[in-house]
Amino acid sequence: MAPLVGTWQLWAVLAAVFAALTAIFAKIGVANVGSDFATFVRTIVILAALALMLTLTKGWQSLSTIQPRSALFLVLSGLATGASWLCYFRALKLGDAARVAPVDKLSVVMVAVFGALILGERLSAMNWAGVALIAAGAILVAR
Known part of the structure; x- marks a missing residue:
């Protein structure tokens, strides 16, 4: 039995968690910033994180027009x-794409939950039924 860290399921679920947080943080961060500029800032941060990982194996990298709260998020x-x-x-490397992708899309479910808990968004009973079906579908495909 492979250790948990070596399973595609762990990496796919972690991908879903981080994808869900992406939507929540972007929603808060873009409040007073144009969406294209916010995407640009987000992309710079992604590149810096990847550059940091490359820095650990030999790598590199001031923005002052954004309000601190928006910049943080x-x-x-x-x-x-x-x-x-x-x-x-990592999940794709370890598992089948047809099984990894649906688990990754559990981020849709997590965005609904995080949106309700963190942003105070309200979903109808029909919306929650759809969220439950997405979760059930992802689980069924992954098994």
């Missing part, structure tokens, strides 16, 4: 995106 969103991508590609 855009940075957090970028970090969550990078973590999601790393976990997703």
